[in-house]
Amino acid sequence: MxxxxxxxxxxxxxxxxxxxxxxxxxxxxxxxxxxxxxxxxxxxxxxxxxxxxxxxxxxxxxxxxxxxxxxxxxxxxxxxxxxxxxxxxxxxxxxxxxxxxxxxxxxxxxxxxxxxxxxxxxxxxLKIKKVKSGMKVGLLGYPRVGIEVLTMKDLLELKDYIMISKCDEIVEAIPVGSKGIKYELEVLKKISGLNIIEEYPEDLDVLKSGGPSTCCIVVYNDEDARKIQKLTDKPFTHIGKLA
Known part of the structure; x- marks a missing residue:
């Protein structure tokens, strides 16, 4: 198939x-x-x-x-x-x-x-189609595009994606590209059949392009939050929960 x-x-x-x-x-x-x-x-x-x-x-x-x-x-x-x-x-x-x-x-x-x-x-x-109601949604890295990709230090690198791949506590991971965080959250809602209670900070631009996968949406259980936050040396932002 x-x-x-x-x-x-x-x-x-x-x-x-x-x-x-x-x-x-x-x-x-x-x-x-x-x-x-x-x-x-x-x-x-x-x-x-x-x-x-x-x-x-x-x-x-x-x-x-x-x-x-x-x-x-x-x-x-x-x-x-x-x-x-x-x-x-x-x-x-x-x-x-x-x-x-x-x-x-x-x-x-x-x-x-x-x-x-x-x-x-x-x-x-295979890490797909395993999200459940009550799981938390976070963001690793920060959306960057253009010259920001060459000058900023808060964007995900390949080494970070390898860490995400190896992390058993991450149930689903979605790289954010040119369509932005908001779009990818809508994709997550569609593929999971669940609603997302959005709780991201006001200063996070969820419509901005994530350029070359400079940040990644991750889904995890609440008890694993601390490990997810420390998974990389890049910023972690809580952005919502599935319901």
Whole structure:
């Protein structure tokens, strides 16, 4: 059976499931028409986080990453790939198989990257559809976008998503992207069939883009709140409870 769940595709087999996630990046880099200037290795490091975060949040371990680079291999592509490999190796994912392609037929003036992740997990460990009434809803990290991603320190990194993936006390985790916290809370309501009593602080902008998964909604039991708060060195915000 194949199922679409949030922004991922889940392929069910007898004992295991495969999770497919993807993301894209455009106009960020060092080419003439890039809107946000950033070095290519940094682009490589950041571009894999979104697709990986989606797979990690359901508990799956990545096994293959495909990078489709809309730039030439030398020098831009090589630098982006170096960033991707460095980020994987530094986070204990150096055994993930990497494949991809580059644009060699035409000169490009703007950076573009597509990422697809294939991950795998035993079916009984899949972290979806297990939320219940009374569970708490929190936010790890903070929504950041654009230049904030390069300058702020309160956004989630790949290492944080690995911690989320390994945390048994987190019942469901939803990375927040360009549609913002409010949208993802509505998704949580829809997939759980429950209402959310919203209790987030007034200064939290729930409509703001979360950029490249700079924060993550997490669902947990009340007795596990302290462990969730200390899971990462990033901000934790209580935002509601399921009812």
């Amino acid at each position: 194949i199922e679409r769940y949030r922004d991922i595709v889940i392929i069910y087999e007898e004992k295991d499931v495969y999770v497919v996630s993807c993301d894209s990046l455009g106009a960020i880099g060092n080419k003439p028409e890039d809107r946000l200037k950033d070095d290519e290795e940094s682009v490589g490091r950041s571009v894999i986080k979104v697709a990986l975060s989606e797979a990690l949040c359901v508990g799956a371990k990545p096994i293959i990453i495909s990078d489709t680079l809309s730039v030439e291999m030398n020098p831009t592509g090589e630098k982006i790939i170096k960033g991707i490999k460095s980020e994987l190796e530094e986070n204990g994912l150096g055994d993930v198989m990497l494949t991809g392609s580059t644009e060699e037929n035409f000169e490009t003036s703007m950076t573009g990257v597509g990422i697809t992740v294939i991950a795998k997990i035993p079916i009984e460990k």
